[in-house]
Amino acid sequence: MQIYLPIAETSVNAFTLLGVGGGVGLLSGMFGVGGGFLITPLLFFIGVPPPVAVATGVNQVVASSISGVLAHLKRKTVDLRMGTVLLIGGLIGSIIGIWFFNLMQRLGQIDLIVQLSYVIFLGIIGALMLQESLRAILRSRNPNAPRRKLHSHTWIHNLPFKMKFRASGLYISVFPPLLVGMGVGILAAIMGVGGGFVLVPAMIYLLGMPTKVVIGTSLFQVTFVAAFTTMMHAITNQSVDVMLAAFLILGGVIGAQLGTRIGLKLQAEQLRILLALLVLAVCGKIAFDLLWTPSELYTITVPGRF
Amino acid sequence: MRVLLVLMLCLAALPLRAEEVIAGLSQNRVSLTVNFEGSDILIYGAVRRETAPAETELDVIVAIEGPPQPAVIWRKARRAGIWVNTDAQEVRAAPSFYAVATTRPLGDILSPEADLTHRISTRLAIFEARSTVDRDDPAAFTEALIRIRENEGLYQSRDGDVTLEQDTLFNTRILLPKNIVEGTYSARIFLVRDGDVIDEFETFIDVRKAVLERWLTNLAYDQPFLYGLLALFLAVFFGWGASAAFRLVRS
Numbered sequence: 042m043q044i045y046l047p048i049a050e051t052s053v054n055a056f057t058l059l060g061v062g063g064g065v066g067l068l069s070g071m072f073g074v075g076g077g078f079l080i081t082p083l084l085f086f087i088g089v090p091p092p093v094a095v096a097t098g099v100n101q102v103v104a105s106s107i108s109g110v111l112a113h114l115k116r117k118t119v120d121l122r123m124g125t126v127l128l129i130g131g132l133i134g135s136i137i138g139i140w141f142f143n144l145m146q147r148l149g150q151i152d153l154i155v156q157l158s159y160v161i162f163l164g165i166i167g168a169l170m171l172q173e174s175l176r177a178i179l180r181s182r183n184p185n186a187p188r189r190k191l192h193s194h195t196w197i198h199n200l201p202f203k204m205k206f207r208a209s210g211l212y213i214s215v216f217p218p219l220l221v222g223m224g225v226g227i228l229a230a231i232m233g234v235g236g237g238f239v240l241v242p243a244m245i246y247l248l249g250m251p252t253k254v255v256i257g258t259s260l261f262q263v264t265f266v267a268a269f270t271t272m273m274h275a276i277t278n279q280s281v282d283v284m285l286a287a288f289l290i291l292g293g294v295i296g297a298q299l300g301t302r303i304g305l306k307l308q309a310e311q312l313r314i315l316l317a318l319l320v321l322a323v324c325g326k327i328a329f330d331l332l333w334t335p336s337e338l339y340t341i342t343v344p345g346r347f
Numbered sequence: 348m349r350v351l352l353v354l355m356l357c358l359a360a361l362p363l364r365a366e367e368v369i370a371g372l373s374q375n376r377v378s379l380t381v382n383f384e385g386s387d388i389l390i391y392g393a394v395r396r397e398t399a400p401a402e403t404e405l406d407v408i409v410a411i412e413g414p415p416q417p418a419v420i421w422r423k424a425r426r427a428g429i430w431v432n433t434d435a436q437e438v439r440a441a442p443s444f445y446a447v448a449t450t451r452p453l454g455d456i457l458s459p460e461a462d463l464t465h466r467i468s469t470r471l472a473i474f475e476a477r478s479t480v481d482r483d484d485p486a487a488f489t490e491a492l493i494r495i496r497e498n499e500g501l502y503q504s505r506d507g508d509v510t511l512e513q514d515t516l517f518n519t520r521i522l523l524p525k526n527i528v529e530g531t532y533s534a535r536i537f538l539v540r541d542g543d544v545i546d547e548f549e550t551f552i553d554v555r556k557a558v559l560e561r562w563l564t565n566l567a568y569d570q571p572f573l574y575g576l577l578a579l580f581l582a583v584f585f586g587w588g589a590s591a592a593f594r595l596v597r598s
Contacts (some may be wrong), residue, residue, distance in 0.1 A: 043525065045383040047560040048567055052383060052525040100578050104586030111587065149421050149432050157429075268579050275575030279567045283578050284381070284560075290582060294589030331429045337498075339491035340432065342419045343443075346528075 048282035049093045049347060055288060057087055062101075062292025069105060069293075070300020071307070072316055073256075075263065077102045077234035078166070080289060082159055082323050089285065090347035091155045092146060096274035096281045097289070098233030102267040104290040105297060106235060110264045113257030120208035120254045124261040126215055127222035127240075131266035134226020139273045142231055146278070149342055156327050158232050163324035166238050170317035177310050209250045209258075217248055222262060229270045235263040280347060366396045366405070368548045370536045375550070377523060380557040385525045388552065390448075391518035392536060400514055401540060406449065406456040407509045407517045408537040410467055411552070413444030413501075414530030415474075420488040436488040437476040443528045445472050445496075446503035448519040450511050453504070458542035465537065465544055469493055469502055500524035529554055 043052040061083045069076035077098050084094035113119050145151040200214030221243045225236035240259045244250045250258070275281045304312075370392030377386045390409050418441050421432040447453060453468055462468050473489055496502040501524065509519040523532075532552040537544045556564060567574045 043382055043384045045379055045381050045525070045560060047379075047556060047563045050526070050528060100582050103579060104582035107583050107586040108590035149419065149435060153429075153431055268582075271578055271582075272572070272575040275567070275578060276571045279571055279574075281567070281575065281578045283563060283574075283581060286578060287581060287585075290585045294585060298589065298593045334425075335423060335430055337491075337495060338423045338430075339488065339495060340421045340423070341492055341495055342421065343416050344419070346416075 044284065044288065046089070046093075046282050046285050048280065049089055049285065051088065053087055053089065053285075058285070058288040059292040061087070062289035063296035064292075066105070066293035066296025066298075067300040067303070068296075068316060068319075070297035070302075071304035071312065072300075073304075074316075075102055075105060075235040075237045076293070077105075077236075077267075078159075078163060078232070078238060079320070079323060080293075081155075081233040082163070082327060084285075085156075086326070089282075091152045092142075092278060092280045092347050093282050093285065095142075095155060095231070095233030096271065096278060097285045099229055099235075099267050099274065100271045100281055100283075100286045101289045101293060102229075102233075102235040103264060103271060104286075105293055106237075106260050106264045106267070110257070110260040113260055116257070118254055118257035119261050120206055120250070120258045121261070122204075123206045123209055123211075123218060123248075123250065123254075124258045126204070126218045127225075127258070127262040128265050130219035130222025130224075131226035131229070131262055132269055133219075134223035134228075135230045135266055135270045135273060136226075137223070138227040138230025139270070139277060141227075143277055153331075155231065156331055158228070160324055160328045160331065162228070162232065162239075163320050163327070167317050167321035167324055169242075170313060170320065174310050174313040174317060177313075181310070206250075209248075209254055211249065213248065221247060222266075225262065226266050226270070229263075229266050230273065235267055237263050365398055366394050366400070366538055366540075366545055368407075368536050368538045368546045369393055369395055370534075370548050370550065372534060372550060372552060375552055377527075377552060377554045378557045379527075379529065379555065379560055381560065383525060383557075386523045388521050388523060388534075389518060390521065390534060390536065391516075392548070393517070394515050394538060403541050404456075405511070405514045406451055406539040407511055408450075408453070408457065408467060408539060409446075409448045409509055409519050409521070410535045410537070411444065411446045411521055411523075412442045412472060412533050412535070413527060413554075414532070415440035415442050416528075417441075418492065420492050422488070422491070436485065438489070438492065439474045439476045441473045441492060443530070444501050444523065444532065445469050446505065446521045448503075448505040448508040448521060450507065450509045450517070452506040456539050456542065457544075461539075461543050465535075465547070467535075467537065469504060499526060501526065523554070527554060529556055 042055045044055040045052045065076040065079045080101055081094050081098035085091055145154045200216050202215050203212055204215050205212050225240050228234055228236045237259050241255055244255045271281060373389035418438045420436050422434040423430045424433040466472055475489060493502055509517055511517040532554055534550050534552060536548045538546040
């Protein structure tokens with residue numbers, strides 16, 4: 042069954058869309074990742090124009106993180122103060138990202154920029170995930186191996202404009218969280234992702250936040266930045282396709298619920314390797330498309346269309 | 348007396364429309380509904396004549412043209428190992444859809460002059476911009492435009508696809524693919540003899556998004572703020588609603 046997408050102005054198979062949404066939802070439920078970094082490139086592969094894929098992907102992030110952030114707010118595992126600082130940075134980053142996105146679109150280079158960012162970030166995340174899960178497996182075989190130190194004081198903690206973050210038990214400068222938030226906002230606008238994959242490690246290793254508030258606070262920032270970015274894309278580009286979003290969200294929420302239950306029963310570490318390999322495979326496919334001589338050297342852009 | 352003579356001469360100079368074409372379409376409206384997969388249009392018609400047909404061969408050309416749009420054609424080149432858009436050429440207007448169906452190969456039945464007057468072949472339907480940049484191969488870009496759109500089914504050259512029976516009845520089918528844009532499509536039918544167009548008939552196909560699709564597109568472009576809020580509302584509603592529903596089911 043084909044579905045006509047009114048904004049993308051093309052038809053795609055409804056079951057493919059539900060499959061993409063459901064599959065990524067399943068993975069995100071199993072591993073607790075947002076999945077935006079898989080949805081957007083998968084949309085490129087099925088022929089959705091990159092600007093629509095990015096804007097609609099970021100809309101889908103709102104749907105996939107909203108129930109998580111509500112649950113964390115109820116459990117009081119959100120550092121609202123830190124979340125707000127990160128959010129302010131995120132909004133600034135999103136504006137910068139949208140400006141850059143629209144500039145590149147006018148110059149005819151947006152597809153390249155989006156693809157390049159995906160190659161770089163998927164490559165890094167995939168490699169880190171693979172390394173992390175291999176190390177975890179080795180550690181479980183050899184329980185006496187030394188553990189890594191989680192939190193150490195660095196120059197980052199000595200910057201001016203210090204602020205107290207009681208929920209996190211931190212007294213640090215506002216600049217590191219602002220900059221981290223900004224980076225995430227830029228990624229959200231250009232790549233159509235939530236950015237949790239960058240935010241969570243940055244909060245743990247860079248800011249030194251305790252793990253109990255990391256997930257809730259990052260979800261808080263990601264949800265609002267994604268919502269803001271959706272609005273920005275809708276207003277400046279008209280590239281959010283709600284028909285496409287509806288199918289992705291429908292597949293995604295069902296997939297995520299199933300994934301959460303499967304994730305509880307299965308051995309996570311071995312599966313994490315599979316997820317890392319999947320991320321690397323998507324990265325490889327995009328890289329291949331950029332490096333390999335294309336069969337058609339020419340492309341057409343029609344002003345006002347995607 | 349002199350006035351009368353001039354009038355007579357004028358009348359004599361008018362071409363005698365010995366043969367006229369009358370045509371119809373299987374549908375004058377195409378609705379881009381949620382499950383739109385393309386639409387097959389049947390173009391049929393007849394040749395009306397007062398006198399016996401001429402000895403030379405009669406041919407029929409059917410041309411369907413979608414709304415013209417400006418376009419930019421990009422060419423990639425390898426830069427630092429990766430393929431990047433480097434050169435661009437603008438086209439002032441290119442039809443978003445163009446299909447030509449004929450009884451025999453277009454080049455054999457239509458003289459270049461007649462083609463130029465009526466702009467029938469695909470190449471002539473594209474209006475190139477007068478580029479200020481001197482490029483060594485401006486034609487390559489227009490050819491690429493035609494090639495890409497032919498691969499997408501947006502441009503079609505269908506030589507010999509029109510069936511003409513007893514020099515009177517003709518019909519052909521043209522597929523409007525799933526990726527067509529909205530607008531008014533013109534369908535022109537030409538009668539051709541000795542390389543010249545002897546009669547022409549034009550009718551229109553209205554391609555419109557269906558009610559919901561139309562409403563969404565209008566909202567997205569006219570009220571982008573409201574549209575963004577709608578997108579967010581849907582995301583929040585489904586995202587939160589689904590997990591709430593699952594919680595209910597589980598308890």
